[in-house]
Amino acid sequence: MARPEVSAEQKQVKREAILKVALEVFAEKGYHATGIADIASRLEAGHGTIYRYFKNKLDIFLTLYESLNAEFLAVAWGTRPDLAETREEYIAVMHKFCIDFSQIFLREINRIRIFFEEVYADPEIRKSFEAAQAEFLDTTIRFLTIGREKGFVRPELHIPSTARLMNAMVFDTMRAGTEPESASSNILLLATTLIDLFARGAMPQLK
Amino acid sequence: MARPEVSAEQKQVKREAILKVALEVFAEKGYHATGIADIASRLEAGHGTIYRYFKNKLDIFLTLYESLNAEFLAVAWGTRPDLAETREEYIAVMHKFCIDFSQIFLREINRIRIFFEEVYADPEIRKSFEAAQAEFLDTTIRFLTIGREKGFVRPELHIPSTARLMNAMVFDTMRAGTEPESASSNILLLATTLIDLFARGAMPQLK
Amino acid sequence: MARPEVSAEQKQVKREAILKVALEVFAEKGYHATGIADIASRLEAGHGTIYRYFKNKLDIFLTLYESLNAEFLAVAWGTRPDLAETREEYIAVMHKFCIDFSQIFLREINRIRIFFEEVYADPEIRKSFEAAQAEFLDTTIRFLTIGREKGFVRPELHIPSTARLMNAMVFDTMRAGTEPESASSNILLLATTLIDLFARGAMPQLK
């Protein structure tokens, strides 16, 4: 009984070691330019070894890709706009979401890089990306719908479009974090601005 | 003297013929999956011929890519927020920009597709994309800066961040137009919502 | 003293277990398409284990192959044309040989399949096949030589050639038994016809 557990555990350890170096190489060179040989040699292992743990190159990539999607989605579905009783609380929910997202970013900058850069490298990756995007859209739609019910969102706003635009801003904020530093790519500043735009728009209020 | 001119002109005609079919194939299959042979055979020409007009596959792609960027940038630099005298005119400038952008889209859906999907297919493409994005950012910064000077933009807004977020929304609106139709991917609806968010935010105004 | 015996016995039991499943897999997939992993997994053992009992894949195959040859040869050497006193008894010897061969077939269809199909899969197998064929030829030559001495075989017949042709018919009859059923592949009918051709030829006798 103990034995298979150890074996399975060791297998998992090795899988994760492969994922770790694969992520590094994918982030450095991109999906297409990365060869199994690159991953194997950085792992200081034979390239046959990798095929003991993953079906093929795509399998490795999708594993990395989907685990990131899962983390993002967990944060997104974890927001609780339903608990917000006031306008300020509603904004605070959004704020918390941005903070949580940022934390994943800080931890997972390489995975975020491949998340954005390799969307179209393979039809399977694209499918995975699109499935995740659709689900993200659902979470944002939920956020807005609850907000409207509670009177925190202007009722005349078209929710699906708004959700899509907000997601575009959120993901671009993440993407900014993967870029070499510049004034415009400060992730926190972008998040603050995003919330400000959401709350008040860009134009002064007419009296 | 006449001869070389004709020759150069003919050369240009052929170049454009190649670009035309290359665009089709790139849009259908993507950069990596497209072979020179695919382009040549659809052109009904030998593949050696293509190398007389372009250095290599990347050269063809970048030519297409950069001409699209140039068109987009021409529209962006052509906006005249400086001529807006009223809040409504300022919004109208933005509206016109969206309309003009949409028109490029309607005409150039294939180029827009490759614009979005092949950003990271090659480091050169990426560089080109990033250069264009930086310039787009400049046009939006100009738009916002002029708006602020004229009192149409809230002075406390951080302009570079706002510009980046607006661009994210604009490009995502374009991208939506390349996707199979769905409620959320209506390009005009997205543009209208974008302007609405810009003008008023998503939340009701406090009295 | 007892111990090594038991060990050797156990070793033999395991060897036979390996041969049993190996035969199944070889028959199903063929020599080249069969991997050590296929055999090991059907055996529910590690693939390293197999190398404790056999030198390599070829060793397993040849063991199976040669044991079948040995069985066939035992039957062939077991014919007793020397005991035949009459033409009818001589034919009966041949008949018995066909029946005995068929029984091996009924029992060992899988080994017969690999016997025919994998002759050239490896030079070693080929060598084994050819050695067996040469020995089969000897048995048939013996059968015919004795027959001639006893006046049951036409003296003008070239015995080595006749032996070879008869063997060709015998093995093709066996091979027919491994094929999906059809009118022409009825093993008993073929054997009967073979004997009939041997005894009387295909043409009517001239008066």
Added chain:
Amino acid sequence: MARPEVSAEQKQVKREAILKVALEVFAEKGYHATGIADIASRLEAGHGTIYRYFKNKLDIFLTLYESLNAEFLAVAWGTRPDLAETREEYIAVMHKFCIDFSQIFLREINRIRIFFEEVYADPEIRKSFEAAQAEFLDTTIRFLTIGREKGFVRPELHIPSTARLMNAMVFDTMRAGTEPESASSNILLLATTLIDLFARGAMPQLK
């Protein structure tokens, strides 16, 4: 008009050059042990070149294989037992068939070698072999049926079985020709014996 013809002709010349060396290598090393690289290097060409003329390794092999089948079948269908008016003429038809077959053999010993040795190297080859065998059987059945109608074949003989056994002898005679010389592998002697067995059987006629 002249141009494409020349081009197609050159293409054919090259195809045949490839087939020529491929046949040599296949005959020497066998299908599985032959690599595209082996063929290419003997051709003194890059291995990519081969893929301009053939889809893959199997394509080359099947081309060789099927052209041999076609030659054999042409000979088989070219026999004219229907023209035989006497027993001797009927035997002469068979004799001619053997001679013609032998001539292909003398010309095509390498193709005959692969014909026999690589039957099961790939399912496609096997399919091709079996289709050819079935057609050969038809030609022999035709030969025997016409013989029976004309009174040259004993009416009680089971024709499909007889046809199958005769084919086994014919092909084994061919196979003998591919083997290192021995008393039993004299192709003409085998053919003569085959006809003798066909005509008179192996046993003395009862008075």
Added chain:
DNA sequence: AATGAATGAGCGTTCATTCAT
């Protein structure tokens, strides 16, 4: 100018075998 035949580096992947545990 136009061609397309030739090239070969490079890819992802398989699997028989070894050997430390």
Added chain:
DNA sequence: TATGAATGAACGCTCATTCAT
């Protein structure tokens, strides 16, 4: 004794690019 993780040589094949015609 039994294991299965590790290995890496070797495979078939693709395709961007060159260059002789």
